[in-house]
Amino acid sequence: MTRTRLLSAASTIAVLALATAPAMAQTKFEFWYGLSGDLSERVQDMCRGFNESQADYEIVCVSQENYDNTLQNTIAAYRANKQPTVTQIFDAGTLDLMLSGAYMPIRELMESNGYEIDWDNYLSGIASYFSTSTGEMLSLPFNNSTAVIYYNTDALAKVGFEGTPKTWEEVETVARAMKDAGYECPIAFDPSGAWQWFEQFSAIHNQPIATKGNGFGGLDAEMVVSQGKFVDQLTWIKKMYDEGIIVHKSKDAGETANDAFVNGKCQITSSSVADHGTFGKQAAEGVHWANAMLPIWEGTERTNSLVGGASLWTLKGKSEEEYKGAAAFFNYLAQPEQAQTWSTITGYVPVTMAGFEAMKANGFYDEAPYKGRELAVESLTFTPPTENSRGIRLGNYASIRQEMVKTMQDVLFNNAPVLESLQAFDAKGNEILRRFEQTYKGAQLP
Amino acid sequence: MERRAFYRNPVLPWLLIGPQLLLVLVFFYWPTSQALYWAFTLEQPWGGGNSWVWLDNFIAIFRDREYWATVVRSAFYAMCTTGLSMAVALFLACFVDRSLKGTKLFQSVYVWPYAIAAPAAGVAFRFIFAPQSGIIGSINQIWPGIWDPSTNGVHALAMIIICHAWLGIGYNFIFFLAALQMIPRSITEAGAMDGARPLRRMFDLQLPLIAPTVFFLLIMNLISSFTDSFGLIDTMTEGGPVGSTEVMVYRLFIDGFRGLDYSGAAAQSIVLMLLVIALTFVQFKWVEKRVHYN
Secondary structure (H helix, E strand, O other), X not given: OHHHHHHHHHHHHHHHHXXXXXXXXXXXXXXXEOOOHHHHHHHHHHHHHHHHHOOOEEEEXXXXXXXXXXXXXXXXHHHOOOOOOEEEEEHHHHHHHHHHOOEEOHHHHHHHOOOOOOHHHEOHHHHHHOEOOOOOEOOEEEEEEOEEEEEEHHHHHHOOXXXXXXXXXXXXXXXXXXXXXXXXXXXXXXXXXXXXXXXXXXXXXXXXXXXXXXXXXXXXXXXXXXXXXXXXXXXXXXXXXXXXXXXXXXXXXOEOHHHHHHOOOEXXXXXXXHHHHHHHHHOOXXXXXXXXXXXXXXXXXXXXXXXXXXXXXXXXXXXXXXXHHHHHHHHHHHOHXXXXXXXXXXXXXXXXXXXXXXXXXXXXXXXXXXXXXXXXHHHHOOOOOOOXXXXXXXXXXXXXXXXXXXXXXXXXXXXXXHHXXXXXXXXXXXXXXXXXXXXXXXXXXO | OOOOOOOOOOOHHHHXXXXXXXXXXXXXXXXXXXXXXXXXXXXXXXXXXXXXXXXXXXXXXXXXXXHHHHHHHHHHHHHHHHHHHHHHXXXXXXXHXXXXXXXXXXXXXXXXXXXXXXXXXXHHHHHHHOOOOOOHHHHHHHOOOOOOOOOOHXXXXXXXXXXXXXXXXXXXXXXXXXXHHHOOHHHHHHHHHOOOOHHHXXXXXXXXXXXXXXXHHHHHHHHHHHHOHHHHHHHHOOOOOOOOOOOHHHHHHXXXXXXXXXXXXXXXXXXXXXXXXXXXXXXXXXXXXXXXXX
């Protein structure tokens, strides 16, 4: 009785295996990514498009919900030798991966599989973040953005400001006028946005975060934030906060800065240009808005802003066939129409100059809802990248960023003195950097 | 004389405890030994190699003032959640035990919170306590700025403690109620006839008689507050503001998984483990002597 049952089960499996056998001819490979919700759907569309475009490879795209999970899960999988062929790693996780030697450089991968890619075509600010110090690109820029500032145009009109403020002085003036005009929350501020409020500020004002060109020159870089312009900036933020012109908005407080902005409660916010599409969809009835490049202080010269977002890495330890599939997938992503669709539906910037020019020529940026996104590219390419605006190559940078969040909270909420807090931040950052250096003793930056 | 049952077959007992041993081996001893090894090395996150550093990781965390702050905070957290949760549970259990009206209903209702997973409760409480939009937050409309866990560390810690205590009440309640109902009615009745009011009966009769249960719950609650606070903190405050809700277990997670400092996190987890072991040991050796079983 049992035996016949077992036999029939076995034969069923055999039949199933036979039935699915033709599909086995395809090479299957995995791609892990850290986007969820609507963006995840768009990635799945892209994967489906790739699978339908050819018959040799099948990509399996798996969402890991967010960047942190993707990094942790990829590391765990890599250590257990079960890694995906392609994975998406966010900006702050770049250096760890670079030093690990766990990846296949994108250039080598594409060249050995016979694809011609014009590497100089990538936007300079984007390319430099994901390249070695000698300029060789290691991973493929995928979803990239930069920070911009968003204004409620009705509020600007009400206080009689034409256009959008370009300097922090102007921002302060309009914000004060908004406060006087009865707006309860002129500027929304979330300390966890260290990326836009601190890192981007430093980049566009050409201020170093650490020595050795923000770490590009070696693992022995040291933090120098307390010696630069950010001291004044944080002092200014604190002053505005105390006067009620900058208002704290965060998940913990019950409403994020972005939500407060699209609901018309706050009139100015700073965020990624990747939110441009979301704002367009979510803006409440009667809320009109526009975005601009991040403001600078009068008397300073603007440098290019930093790229944010993530890139695609190819991991070691997979078969020749899987690498062929990965190369084909990257090539598919690089097609102009693919690049344009991706940028259109998400708000991420086109990563190549050709892609950007083509979209501009098509009149893509001329009208709502896409008008304003070109400012992100302008901001990213405003000047050739300098030592301080090329990127941040510091070990365990996610931890350092977290320390900055704490520092800003401490200044704002607990009245900690600005300079001392930033000095303590530098000291803490140096501890993290020295520990990282010790972990990778003798390693050279690629 | 004590009677013992024993197996004649020497293999059978091992076979019987085998599955359990295997589980403990795979899910406790193996990871613990791995953590112990990492705690003495500097481990590269991607597994590229490591170097033996002796006690450097431990020295680094013990020198860190912020780490000591999390230790003190954890101790405070453990005492508050345990005290609060057990006191409320005992209070409720005493009333249910007195068979007041609706006892049957409350008996089951009070246990429900225990069935809620900490992250789910965390999300719900985040909305309830949100200063700008939550139910509790609405007191800000009457007295502006009186409640703000998003900027005030004391408020944030209090919020987490209340939530943790609330989650544990059901568990404590069931044990207290069972223990109270084990006490022969005649004893309480005798007390009542001698003129002892309910409160006096509780302190002089019931509490001493349920001391073993109190002792058991004390250990379970303390241990749980050291290790189970993660789900709540992660969904409600993520350790903030300014690290004021960072307890040992959360700090370990931040350093290990966000900061990719595997070795530092391993050292911290060894310290945490030793602390929990020591706590249990001390309580069993020292406190138990003062607890009278029957």
